[in-house]
Amino acid sequence: MNMLSANQIEITLPPFPRGCHLITHLIEKRLPKLPKFGLLHIFLKHTSAGLTLNENADPTVRFDMESIMNRIVPEKQQYEHDYEGADDMPAHAKSSLVGASLMIPISDGRLNIGTWQGVYLCEFRNRGGSRKIVITVLGGPPASRS
Amino acid sequence: MNMLSANQIEITLPPFPRGCHLITHLIEKRLPKLPKFGLLHIFLKHTSAGLTLNENADPTVRFDMESIMNRIVPEKQQYEHDYEGADDMPAHAKSSLVGASLMIPISDGRLNIGTWQGVYLCEFRNRGGSRKIVITVLGGPPASRS
Amino acid sequence: MNMLSANQIEITLPPFPRGCHLITHLIEKRLPKLPKFGLLHIFLKHTSAGLTLNENADPTVRFDMESIMNRIVPEKQQYEHDYEGADDMPAHAKSSLVGASLMIPISDGRLNIGTWQGVYLCEFRNRGGSRKIVITVLGGPPASRS
Numbered sequence: 001m002n003m004l005s006a007n008q009i010e011i012t013l014p015p016f017p018r019g020c021h022l023i024t025h026l027i028e029k030r031l032p033k034l035p036k037f038g039l040l041h042i043f044l045k046h047t048s049a050g051l052t053l054n055e056n057a058d059p060t061v062r063f064d065m066e067s068i069m070n071r072i073v074p075e076k077q078q079y080e081h082d083y084e085g086a087d088d089m090p091a092h093a094k095s096s097l098v099g100a101s102l103m104i105p106i107s108d109g110r111l112n113i114g115t116w117q118g119v120y121l122c123e124f125r126n127r128g129g130s131r132k133i134v135i136t137v138l139g140g141p142p143a144s145r146s
Numbered sequence: 147m148n149m150l151s152a153n154q155i156e157i158t159l160p161p162f163p164r165g166c167h168l169i170t171h172l173i174e175k176r177l178p179k180l181p182k183f184g185l186l187h188i189f190l191k192h193t194s195a196g197l198t199l200n201e202n203a204d205p206t207v208r209f210d211m212e213s214i215m216n217r218i219v220p221e222k223q224q225y226e227h228d229y230e231g232a233d234d235m236p237a238h239a240k241s242s243l244v245g246a247s248l249m250i251p252i253s254d255g256r257l258n259i260g261t262w263q264g265v266y267l268c269e270f271r272n273r274g275g276s277r278k279i280v281i282t283v284l285g286g287p288p289a290s291r292s
Numbered sequence: 293m294n295m296l297s298a299n300q301i302e303i304t305l306p307p308f309p310r311g312c313h314l315i316t317h318l319i320e321k322r323l324p325k326l327p328k329f330g331l332l333h334i335f336l337k338h339t340s341a342g343l344t345l346n347e348n349a350d351p352t353v354r355f356d357m358e359s360i361m362n363r364i365v366p367e368k369q370q371y372e373h374d375y376e377g378a379d380d381m382p383a384h385a386k387s388s389l390v391g392a393s394l395m396i397p398i399s400d401g402r403l404n405i406g407t408w409q410g411v412y413l414c415e416f417r418n419r420g421g422s423r424k425i426v427i428t429v430l431g432g433p434p435a436s437r438s
Contacts, residue, residue, distance in 0.1 A: 004150045004296045004297060004298055004430065005150060005286070006150055006183065006184060006284075006285070006286055008183050008251065008253060010253075010258075037298065037300050037428075038298060038428070039333060039428055039430070041185055041249055041251065043249070043250065043251050043258075044260075045258070045259060045260030045261075045263060046260050046262070046263070047199065047200045047201045047260070047262050047263055052388040052391075053339065053387075053388070053392055054339050054384055054387065054388050055339045055373075055384055058373055060371075060372035060373040061373045061381065061384055063372050063373075064371045064372050064373050064381050064384075064385070065384070065385060065388065067371075068365055068381075068382075068385045069385075071369075072218060072364060072365075073214055073218075077217075079206075079210045079213075080206035080209050080210050081201075081204055081206040081207045081209075081210050089207065089210050089214075090214075092200055092201055092207055092210075092211070093210070093211060093214045093215075095199075095200065096198040096199070096200050096211065096244055096266070097243055097244065097389055098388055098389065099198075099245060099391060100199055100263075101248075101249055101250075102393075103249060103333055103335070103393055103395060104335065104393075105300065105333065105335050105426040105428050107300060107302070107426065112302075112335075112337075112426050113337060114336075114337030114338050114339070114424065115337075116338070116339050117337065117338070117339055117392075120388075132260065134251040134253065134258055136183075136184070136185055136251050138150065138185070138284065138298075138430065139298070140297070140298055150296045151296060151432070152296050152329065152330060152430075152431070152432055154329050154397065154399060156399075156404075187331055187395055187397065189395070189396065189397050189404075190406075191404070191405060191406030191407075191409060192406050192408070192409070193345065193346045193347045193406070193408050193409055218364060219360055219364075223363075225352075225356045225359075226352035226355050226356050227347075227350055227352040227353045227355075227356050235353065235356050235360075236360075238346055238347055238353055238356075238357070239356070239357060239360045239361075241345075241346065242344040242345070242346050242357065242390055242412070243389055243390065245344075245391060246345055246409075247394075247395055247396075249395060278406065280397040280399065280404050282329075282330070282331055282397050284296065284331070284430065
């Protein structure tokens with residue numbers, strides 16, 4: 001048992017084309033010094049994209065993910081919410097299905113994810129633009145005690 | 147880095163009709179004083195409803211979400227678990243797809259969600275009744291130190 | 293408000309056959325002594341299985357969940373990522389839909405889940421083998437203060 005402290009930053013990701021993208025490295029290079037152990041929370045401030053963990057090695061997994069999500073929530077369907085384009089309402093639904101935040105354990109000062117796990121940004125809009133993420137690190141022992 | 151403290155409350159939501167409902171205001175008015183920064187955890191103690199973040203402005207998004215979820219997990223399908231009605235097993239599956247808890251960053255003493263993000267309660271049963279939620283606030287600096 | 297501390301362990305689950313399995317008891321028997329209140333994080337280090345909360349009483353719910361997930365992401369579809377077998381890419385997609393981690397409130401020293409909620413391991417591979425889980429407990433008051 002160790003006392004906990006927290007640290008929080010907000011970052012802006014560059015625009016990504018529609019599809020699932022591996023962004024583990026983009027997150028890691030922006031992280032503050034991690035505590036010995038704790039939790040990392042990554043929160044996407046948007047409702048038409050998603051954050052998820054998935055396979056980090058083969059790009060075809062990301063390609064298939066995009067196709068699968070399109071089959072689950074097809075654009076060729078009548079939606080009430082249609083004034084932002086055919087990709088918009090499906091993007092909202094996909095965001096709730098995949099989720100918009102992740103919580104990852106920190107162990108021995110590193111993200112304790114599986115060998116094959118990586119952080120995906122799933123951009124569900126055709127032109128989603130920049131996306132904002134809030135990163136919160138909880139952990140101990142704290143770097144300083146006041 | 148700041149030391150963390152926690153605060154937890156349990157609330158009961160009024161019964162909602164089947165569908166997705168914006169409950170950000172119901173959550174916010176029950177929150178204890180928030181710390182300067184940290185995380186808010188909202189946990190639904192049920193398996194046939196869901197909590198998710200989605201678009202907070204246009205009610206047609208919530209309407210479409212309900213239709214989309216019904217197409218993804220149709221009621222006109224044979225299920226083994228059927229003795230609580232045709233809406234029950236689909237409600238369980240939808241709950242796992244959408245999820246039953248949320249973790250939201252707190253920054254400068256406020257929920258740090260995107261401009262268009264709101265908390266949805268998705269009631270997947272025809273008559274789900276009241277739903278219980280556990281709210282846990284983690285953050286710092288703490289209001290008091292003992 | 294109470295100061296927080298944390299505790300973390302990593303466990304290996306025995307291999308489970310494909311399908312959804314109730315593992316609440318397996319998690320609980322490995323937990324360290326829980327704090328009076330806080331949060332429990334359970335994190336699966338894999339991308340072809342999932343963790344979710346769902347109905348803990350009737351085994352037919354777990355049976356139906358497996359069928360429903362198979363209809364949502366069918367194997368009889370062409371995938372680019374196919375060299376690990378027809379069950380592999382669907383397993384990756386299901387993992388992102390259901391999610392690979394859970395955060396559960398701890399109240400009065402116990403997991404504060406609903407009467408009907410249980411922790412499911414959803415094994416989406418035909419032969420997924422052992423699965424590793426990282427459990428992090430955040431809470432207070434801490435067992436010791438340094």
